[in-house]
Amino acid sequence: MKDIFFFLGKGGVGKSTLSVSLSLYLSKKGFKVFLASIDPAHNLCDILKTKPFKGIKEVVKNLWVEEVDLDIYLKKYLKDIKDKTYQTYSYLNIFNLDKMFNIIKLTPGMEEFACLYALKDILSLHSDKDFIVIDTPPTALTLRILGLPFVTQRWLEQLSFWRQKILDRRNMVAHIKGKEYFDNQIALNKDDDKVLNELIVQQKHMDFFAKIFLNKESTHYLLVINPDELSVKEGKRISKSLRGLDIEIKLVLLNKRSKNFRFKRDGLFSNFKEIPLLKDPIEKEELIKIASEWTKDVFKF
Amino acid sequence: MKKLLTDIKKGLSLFAQGFKQASIEHIERELLEMENGFCLIVLSSLTGICAPPPFIGLSLLPYLGPEIEIMLKKSKNLDDKLAQWSDLVDL
Amino acid sequence: MFYFSEEGSLVSANLIVIGGLILYVLCYWLYGRFLQNRVVRATDTPTPATRLRDDVDFVPANKYVLFGHHFASIAGAAPIVGPVIALAWGWLPALLWIWLGNIFIGAVHDYLSLMSSVRYDGHSVQWIAGRVIKRRTGYIFSWFIFFVLILVVAAFGAVLGKIFVAKPQVPSAYLLKIVAALILGVLLYRVRMNFGLATIIGILMLIGAIWLGTQIPVKANYQIWMIVFFIYIIVAASIPVHVLLQPRDYLNAWLLVGGLVLGGIAVALSFGKMQFPALTCFSPPLIAGKPTPFWPVIPLIIACGSLSGFHSLVASGTTSKQLSKEIEGLFIGYGSMLTEGFLSTLVVAVVGAYGFAIFSPHVAASLKGDAVLFAMHYKKAIGASGGPVGVFAKAYGLAVHKILHLPKEFITILAAMWVASFAMTTLDTTNRLARYTLTEICEPLKDKAPSIFSFLTNRWIASIIPAAIGIGLAWSGAWSIIWPAFGGANQMLASIALITVAAWVIRVQRQKGMFCLIPALFLWITVTFAMIWFLYAAVPVFMHKNPAQAYAIGIMIVIMLLLNILLIVDFFSSKEKEKV
Numbered sequence: 001m002k003d004i005f006f007f008l009g010k011g012g013v014g015k016s017t018l019s020v021s022l023s024l025y026l027s028k029k030g031f032k033v034f035l036a037s038i039d040p041a042h043n044l045c046d047i048l049k050t051k052p053f054k055g056i057k058e059v060v061k062n063l064w065v066e067e068v069d070l071d072i073y074l075k076k077y078l079k080d081i082k083d084k085t086y087q088t089y090s091y092l093n094i095f096n097l098d099k100m101f102n103i104i105k106l107t108p109g110m111e112e113f114a115c116l117y118a119l120k121d122i123l124s125l126h127s128d129k130d131f132i133v134i135d136t137p138p139t140a141l142t143l144r145i146l147g148l149p150f151v152t153q154r155w156l157e158q159l160s161f162w163r164q165k166i167l168d169r170r171n172m173v174a175h176i177k178g179k180e181y182f183d184n185q186i187a188l189n190k191d192d193d194k195v196l197n198e199l200i201v202q203q204k205h206m207d208f209f210a211k212i213f214l215n216k217e218s219t220h221y222l223l224v225i226n227p228d229e230l231s232v233k234e235g236k237r238i239s240k241s242l243r244g245l246d247i248e249i250k251l252v253l254l255n256k257r258s259k260n261f262r263f264k265r266d267g268l269f270s271n272f273k274e275i276p277l278l279k280d281p282i283e284k285e286e287l288i289k290i291a292s293e294w295t296k297d298v299f300k301f
Numbered sequence: 302m303k304k305l306l307t308d309i310k311k312g313l314s315l316f317a318q319g320f321k322q323a324s325i326e327h328i329e330r331e332l333l334e335m336e337n338g339f340c341l342i343v344l345s346s347l348t349g350i351c352a353p354p355p356f357i358g359l360s361l362l363p364y365l366g367p368e369i370e371i372m373l374k375k376s377k378n379l380d381d382k383l384a385q386w387s388d389l390v391d392l
Numbered sequence: 393m394f395y396f397s398e399e400g401s402l403v404s405a406n407l408i409v410i411g412g413l414i415l416y417v418l419c420y421w422l423y424g425r426f427l428q429n430r431v432v433r434a435t436d437t438p439t440p441a442t443r444l445r446d447d448v449d450f451v452p453a454n455k456y457v458l459f460g461h462h463f464a465s466i467a468g469a470a471p472i473v474g475p476v477i478a479l480a481w482g483w484l485p486a487l488l489w490i491w492l493g494n495i496f497i498g499a500v501h502d503y504l505s506l507m508s509s510v511r512y513d514g515h516s517v518q519w520i521a522g523r524v525i526k527r528r529t530g531y532i533f534s535w536f537i538f539f540v541l542i543l544v545v546a547a548f549g550a551v552l553g554k555i556f557v558a559k560p561q562v563p564s565a566y567l568l569k570i571v572a573a574l575i576l577g578v579l580l581y582r583v584r585m586n587f588g589l590a591t592i593i594g595i596l597m598l599i600g601a602i603w604l605g606t607q608i609p610v611k612a613n614y615q616i617w618m619i620v621f622f623i624y625i626i627v628a629a630s631i632p633v634h635v636l637l638q639p640r641d642y643l644n645a646w647l648l649v650g651g652l653v654l655g656g657i658a659v660a661l662s663f664g665k666m667q668f669p670a671l672t673c674f675s676p677p678l679i680a681g682k683p684t685p686f687w688p689v690i691p692l693i694i695a696c697g698s699l700s701g702f703h704s705l706v707a708s709g710t711t712s713k714q715l716s717k718e719i720e721g722l723f724i725g726y727g728s729m730l731t732e733g734f735l736s737t738l739v740v741a742v743v744g745a746y747g748f749a750i751f752s753p754h755v756a757a758s759l760k761g762d763a764v765l766f767a768m769h770y771k772k773a774i775g776a777s778g779g780p781v782g783v784f785a786k787a788y789g790l791a792v793h794k795i796l797h798l799p800k801e802f803i804t805i806l807a808a809m810w811v812a813s814f815a816m817t818t819l820d821t822t823n824r825l826a827r828y829t830l831t832e833i834c835e836p837l838k839d840k841a842p843s844i845f846s847f848l849t850n851r852w853i854a855s856i857i858p859a860a861i862g863i864g865l866a867w868s869g870a871w872s873i874i875w876p877a878f879g880g881a882n883q884m885l886a887s888i889a890l891i892t893v894a895a896w897v898i899r900v901q902r903q904k905g906m907f908c909l910i911p912a913l914f915l916w917i918t919v920t921f922a923m924i925w926f927l928y929a930a931v932p933v934f935m936h937k938n939p940a941q942a943y944a945i946g947i948m949i950v951i952m953l954l955l956n957i958l959l960i961v962d963f964f965s966s967k968e969k970e971k972v
Contacts, residue, residue, distance in 0.1 A: 312456075318454065320646075322461060323460075323461070323464065323641065323645040324587070324638070324639075324645075325638070327634075327637055327641060331633045333448055370446075374446045375448065375449075378449060382828065383518060383828065383829060383832065384516030384518060384706075384709030384710075385709045386709070386828070387465075388711070389821045389824070390465075390702070390818055390822050390825060391464075391468040391644075391817050391818050391821065392544060392700065392822075392882075
């Protein structure tokens with residue numbers, strides 16, 4: 001896989017349109033492209049003028065598209081947990097996870113986790129593709145998604161550390177009182193401890209994401225804004241937040257450009273391209289043409 | 302005579318048991334509290350308290366059975382902790 | 393007045409010990425069984441340990457192992473220090489209190505605290521008080537506990553400071569013992585050496601520490617030791633348990649066993665006669681140099697060994713949750729207190745028989761001759777010999793040396809280390825408990841004054857406050873004033889526990905609670921009078937030299953007295969309501 005593109009921006013600025021434009025352009029050039037929307041409010045199908053579909057479909061030659069159903073991912077995850085729990089502790093009925101789906105879905109942190117879960121699938125299933133293009137949700141959720149691996153890494157480090165200390169002390173007690181003192185469900189070794197192993201697995205996942213998100217060569221962040229004050233201000237905020245994660249915006253795309261808009265050219269706008277306002281209905285050829293314009297001089301395909 | 306020997310043996314083993322207990326009781330107590338705390342932190346995120354991201358709690362849930370039991374047992378006695386630690390003091 | 397003849401009295405040390413043993417065993421069988429059958433009515437009902445077993449807090453334990461654990465928890469430095477001081481009245485009154493006070497009040501208190509807790513699903517006496525008398529009785533408990541925790545630090549700190557200064561081999565032996573504990577911790581918990589082997593190495597290191605301590609004393613003045621104790625208290629809480637605390641406590645267990653066995657054998661074989669007078673006078677100048685009446689002050693001097701309020705918490709805290717059968721309660725609750733009394737008896741015997749020989753000739757001269765002179769100068773004599781710990785250690789050293797022919801200096805330091813080890817443990821563990829107790833006391837502030845609440849219950853502040861007050865009191869060096877203050881707080885705790893238990897017997901057990909109520913009221917009256925006397929006679933003297941400390945103690949005692957009155961009022965007023 002060569003590169004990943006993340007299209008960021010407020011709702012309605014034209015992320016989906018521009019992500020489609022890039023995908024069509026690249027697939028026309030002969031590259032294998034996978035375009036996914038993890039925005040709960042999908043509109044890829046509208047732009048591509050196809051009937052909505054579930055799962056992955058090769059919409060045009062070399063272009064596979066998916067409007068990711070995050071609910072399915074969450075349900076799959078919870079079923080997995082439920083199965084594992086009932087496998088080991090069938091008497092532990094305190095959490096009836098099926099009934100709790102709606103609550104868990106809304107629990108702070110679960111939406112971004114589902115997105116990461118989906119993203120992991122995408123990145124591993126489609127590593128044979130040349131390019132992956134991601135249409136992201138509105139910025140608040142996207143920032144949380146991008147930040148989640150880093151926040152989680154710290155927690156996982158602490159919890160692993162604490163868990164090792166617990167295992168340590170179990171061994172101290174077992175040494176004095178004999179190994180039979182502990183129920184055989186209670187792990188004494190690092191290798192037997194399912195909790196520690198799970199923590200390590202999660203750590204690997206988060207490290208994987210951190211690596212990808214921070215990869216300056218092959219991960220590109222494209223920020224889409226509109227010619228209005230609010231959009232520009234928000235753009236600056238996003239840029240600042242991302243800098244806190246050590247992520248730089250590669251390119252700012254000023255979409256729906258109007259002649260009357262003036263703005264200060266400063267840090268945020270050192271690297272930007274303008275895209276004119278397109279009139280409905282927008283044809284595929286137009287989108288391809290636009291992409292060839294704004295990718296010129298920035299990317300070498 | 303045989304009974305005396307078995308009695309002495311039993312006595313010695315009790316003696317040893319007592320000393321083993323003396324050599325590990327504080328660590329054991331600490332272990333229980335650590336397991337309690339670990340579980341509290343990990344699972345409290347499921348109630349929305351600022352804690353590790355909730356998916357960590359969910360992912361670990363299948364494996365935290367023993368710790369959940371400890372947590373529930375300990376929470377029953379939270380209103381009477383003072384006396385439980387008094388035997389540490391050796392007055 | 394009893395004078396003693398030049399040859400000493402007719403009573404030999406081992407007679408006293410054997411007499412005490414017989415008395416305890418007899419009373420265990422007669423009075424103890426009476427309590428068990430008529431008052432507690434021990435049955436086959438499953439105890440919380442079996443009924444509520446969770447293998448976390450509730451787990452049935454073998455009665456001998458549990459006895460050992462309970463006894464080790466209640467045995468500390470106090471049953472040794474107290475009797476030494478109480479010899480100012482002569483060994484006979486001291487023994488009478490250790491024997492009769494223990495059998496009829498102290499052991500009853502321990503046993504009934506244990507059994508009432510067993511009947512209440514393992515809840516503590518404090519919790520029961522809240523249910524059986526009034527809600528706020530549980531809260532009053534916290535205040536008494538808090539003061540005990542502060543004053544015990546003051547009392548032990550003062551007494552330790554004295555011996556550390558008088559015999560600098562003791563602090564060095566103790567420091568080396570800490571090193572031994574650190575090494576043992578690594579061997580046992582990190583390297584995971586075979587348990588028996590590690591234990592033997594530990595014991596050898598302990599002996600080595602004592603011997604080495606005698607060779608390289610660590611000299612410092614009293615104030616420096618106070619500062620060291622303060623830092624130690626604050627720091628010890630932050631070190632992981634398995635590094636220092638656990639191995640140190642394990643070594644202490646062996647030290648206790650060794651000290652008891654050596655002492656027991658030595659006295660059992662000793663025909664040395666009691667040199668100290670049997671009776672001196674009713675009010676020798678003891679506390680603050682003022683004439684100290686035997687009644688009501690004796691419970692303040694000899695607490696553990698005869699009666700100690702803190703034991704009710706130990707019994708109702710963990711022991712009650714591990715008792716396998718109700719009938720084993722007598723052995724553990726009543727029996728271990730009697731055993732502690734036996735330890736105090738040993739102390740009286742050893743010091744009474746060998747004490748004279750340890751005083752410097754000039755000091756001994758001031759004591760010899762007649763009982764009244766003895767009484768006049770005894771307190772000073774203690775002070776001149778390294779405080780109560782010094783007197784005990786030297787007498788013990790002499791006794792074991794004479795009878796078992798072991799090196800005197802080594803045994804003396806061993807004895808001092810024995811007391812010091814237990815006292816030092818108490819210093820840091822009480823601080824942890826005090827932190828928690830302070831939070832309980834400040835509970836009412838949580839809504840009314842939240843900022844003060846969060847300040848006081850901050851982890852560091854809550855640790856520093858009790859430590860600072862405790863060491864601050866000890867700074868004055870006035871062990872003869874601080875010790876009875878600690879005893880007083882402890883006995884206030886005993887009286888509230890005994891009253892709670894009496895309420896339980898009368899209201900819940902529906903037995904004639906006279907066997908509880910009479911000692912409870914007797915104790916309440918005694919302690920109240922004792923504290924009033926203390927405020928009146930001792931505190932003003934203290935005020936002269938150390939006004940800050942005097943005020944601190946004075947305020948604590950006033951608060952306790954007021955709460956004590958509240959307690960008895962609540963007890964009688966809630967009598968009408970039949971609480972279950």
